[in-house]
Amino acid sequence: MLSYLGKRLLFMAPMLIGITIICFAVMHLAPGSPTDLQTQMNPRASAEAKERLRALYDLDKPLPQQYWLWVKKLAVLDLGRSFSPDRRPVSDKILERLPITITLNVLSLLLIVAIAIPIGVLAAVHQDAWFDRATSVFVFIGFAMPTFWLALLLMILFGIHLGWLPISGIRSLNAEYMRPAAAFWDLVRHLILPVLLSAFGGLAGLSRYMRANMLEVIRQDYIMTARAKGLSERTVIYRHALRNALLPVITILGLSIPGLIGGSVIFETIFAIPGMGQLFYMSVMARDYPVVMGILFIGAVLTLLGNLIADVSYALADPRIRVS
Amino acid sequence: MRSDFWRRFLENRMAVAGSVVVLALFVVSLFAPWLAPYDPSAIDLEKVLMPPSGDHWLGTDPLGRDVLSRMIWGARISLKVGFVATGIAILIGAVLGAVAGYYGGWTDAVIMRFVDIMLCFPAFFLILAVIAILEPSIWNIMLIIGVTGWMGITRLVRADFISLKERDFVLAARVIGASDLRIIFVHILPNAMASVLVTATLGVAGAILTESALSFLGIGVQPPTPSWGNILTAGKDNIDIAWWLSLYPGLAILVTVLGYNLLGEGLRDALDPRLR
Numbered sequence: 001m002l003s004y005l006g007k008r009l010l011f012m013a014p015m016l017i018g019i020t021i022i023c024f025a026v027m028h029l030a031p032g033s034p035t036d037l038q039t040q041m042n043p044r045a046s047a048e049a050k051e052r053l054r055a056l057y058d059l060d061k062p063l064p065q066q067y068w069l070w071v072k073k074l075a076v077l078d079l080g081r082s083f084s085p086d087r088r089p090v091s092d093k094i095l096e097r098l099p100i101t102i103t104l105n106v107l108s109l110l111l112i113v114a115i116a117i118p119i120g121v122l123a124a125v126h127q128d129a130w131f132d133r134a135t136s137v138f139v140f141i142g143f144a145m146p147t148f149w150l151a152l153l154l155m156i157l158f159g160i161h162l163g164w165l166p167i168s169g170i171r172s173l174n175a176e177y178m179r180p181a182a183a184f185w186d187l188v189r190h191l192i193l194p195v196l197l198s199a200f201g202g203l204a205g206l207s208r209y210m211r212a213n214m215l216e217v218i219r220q221d222y223i224m225t226a227r228a229k230g231l232s233e234r235t236v237i238y239r240h241a242l243r244n245a246l247l248p249v250i251t252i253l254g255l256s257i258p259g260l261i262g263g264s265v266i267f268e269t270i271f272a273i274p275g276m277g278q279l280f281y282m283s284v285m286a287r288d289y290p291v292v293m294g295i296l297f298i299g300a301v302l303t304l305l306g307n308l309i310a311d312v313s314y315a316l317a318d319p320r321i322r323v324s
Numbered sequence: 325m326r327s328d329f330w331r332r333f334l335e336n337r338m339a340v341a342g343s344v345v346v347l348a349l350f351v352v353s354l355f356a357p358w359l360a361p362y363d364p365s366a367i368d369l370e371k372v373l374m375p376p377s378g379d380h381w382l383g384t385d386p387l388g389r390d391v392l393s394r395m396i397w398g399a400r401i402s403l404k405v406g407f408v409a410t411g412i413a414i415l416i417g418a419v420l421g422a423v424a425g426y427y428g429g430w431t432d433a434v435i436m437r438f439v440d441i442m443l444c445f446p447a448f449f450l451i452l453a454v455i456a457i458l459e460p461s462i463w464n465i466m467l468i469i470g471v472t473g474w475m476g477i478t479r480l481v482r483a484d485f486i487s488l489k490e491r492d493f494v495l496a497a498r499v500i501g502a503s504d505l506r507i508i509f510v511h512i513l514p515n516a517m518a519s520v521l522v523t524a525t526l527g528v529a530g531a532i533l534t535e536s537a538l539s540f541l542g543i544g545v546q547p548p549t550p551s552w553g554n555i556l557t558a559g560k561d562n563i564d565i566a567w568w569l570s571l572y573p574g575l576a577i578l579v580t581v582l583g584y585n586l587l588g589e590g591l592r593d594a595l596d597p598r599l600r
Contacts, residue, residue: 146578
């Protein structure tokens with residue numbers, strides 16, 4: 001197991017270097033210099049001041065040297081300072097918002113697993129029955145659904161017409177004065193719609209995958225054996241088949257991480273949730289390049305870590321992976 | 325073979341329904357100037373935020389513009405973005421996948437690691453980061469969606485090339501002295517187009533979804549150019565008073581994407597029944 005982990009970590013190093021190169025390349029797509037934005041608004045900025053600003057961001061040096069300086073800072077999580085008036089370090093701005101985004105994504109992931117797996121299993125066990133057909137309709141609609149639109153409709157229905165759920169932020173204005181239990185309930189009410197919606201996108205994919213997987217497992221010889229020795233259908237399906245069909249789900253969950261993180265931009269913006277996605281959106285609008293590049297990098301690293309965790313858990317669960 | 329394909333395709337009701345939706349959208353886009361009851365950018369401040377009625381079937385927006393007319397013109401934008409973005413993705417994906425699969429070895433390793441690295445980035449993050457740098461115009465949107473969406477096609481074309489390059493017709497082409505370029509593009513690539521066609525159809529759906537999400541966030545197609553996504557932005561701004569602005573454009577996106585997805589799946593089943 002340790003050697004597998006070592007190999008996997010070693011494989012991550014070139015990926016990480018690749019990620020930094022792409023981030024760096026994106027940053028230098030900009031026509032002109034990223035600091036122009038700060039100086040062009042200010043007619044009093046002299047040529048000398050512009051040069052100083054360029055030097056501050058190392059933009060006066062040759063590209064390979066700029067890359068090297070940038071990576072050296074990156075290694076100690078120094079992502080530079082924001083262009084916004086507060087001039088705060090980018091890493092501080094991201095780190096204070098990261099927990100909300102990760103919490104939301106983990107909750108969505110749990111919800112996806114809790115809903116999609118039973119749906120997929122039931123659809124496979126009752127192949128071509130009404131439930132299976134209803135599932136496939138749901139899957140097709142799920143794949144085609146613009147989730148930001150669904151968010152709007154649910155906001156209109158639950159937030160405005162019925163008035164059941166809040167549609168903005170993660171806590172009410174008076175949450176500070178609530179008792180802990182009430183404050184917690186307030187938080188839950190704020191999170192219901194965003195978590196539900198961000199899970200929605202992954203539901204279709206995973207339930208379809210789970211169904212296909214289960215159908216394949218049911219055809220295997222060992223299931224025939226289990227049935228032949230007279231085990232109940234229940235034991236065959238839920239003990240013998242399900243376990244084997246569940247394994248590859250780990251990988252699929254790992255692969256769904258970039259989608260979830262990407263989606264957080266949309267949901268955090270719609271629901272005004274102060275997470276990394278909202279910060280990303282605001283920074284894109286304000287052309288705050290250091291923050292944009294910082295989040296781009298962190299997003300890719302989170303994906304890489306998610307895939308690592310998925311691969312390692314798969315290897316823990318299935319010894320065959322470790323050997324090959 | 326060909327008639328087999330059509331028989332299987334036409335027997336699939338879902339696929340036929342998908343094709344009807346896609347065809348209808350082509351017609352609407354093509355005849356937008358004649359189909360739209362009003363000028364999509366005609367501002368009428370006396371008719372601001374009117375609910376659906378006999379005059380304005382789908383109501384009006386905050387500037388008094390007819391929503392139905394804007395949606396009909398918006399269909400053009402979706403179609404354009406969907407096809408151009410997917411075209412760019414296919415171009416990049418097919419060339420890289422062909423080169424990787426045909427040459428193998430180091431070339432293959434480098435290209436495929438590049439694919440792996442690109443897939444590490446949440447697609448939406450990469451798109452947004454590039455938009456922060458370039459101006460959000462319709463052409464940049466198409467370019468960005470295409471340039472960040474070619475990785476799946478590369479993997480697909482590469483896999484096809486790896487199996488196809490061992491076939492006798494490739495050997496025959498080599499024997500008569502065809503160049504590598506000719507073998508790749510004239511002999512092998514056409515045989516790999518079936519799976520590309522399926523992925524491309526699904527890709528158009530994905531590009532339309534992405535464009536509408538970007539336009540909804542205000543960083544895609546910029547007003548006054550109408551797009552389904554930016555009508556929804558007005559819907560969100562008037563969420564408590566004008567439900568029609570939120571309902572109809574989203575429905576159009578849903579039906580369109582559903583149409584392309586059904587068409588794509590139908591093509592896949594008809595091209596290769598074993599994949600079902």
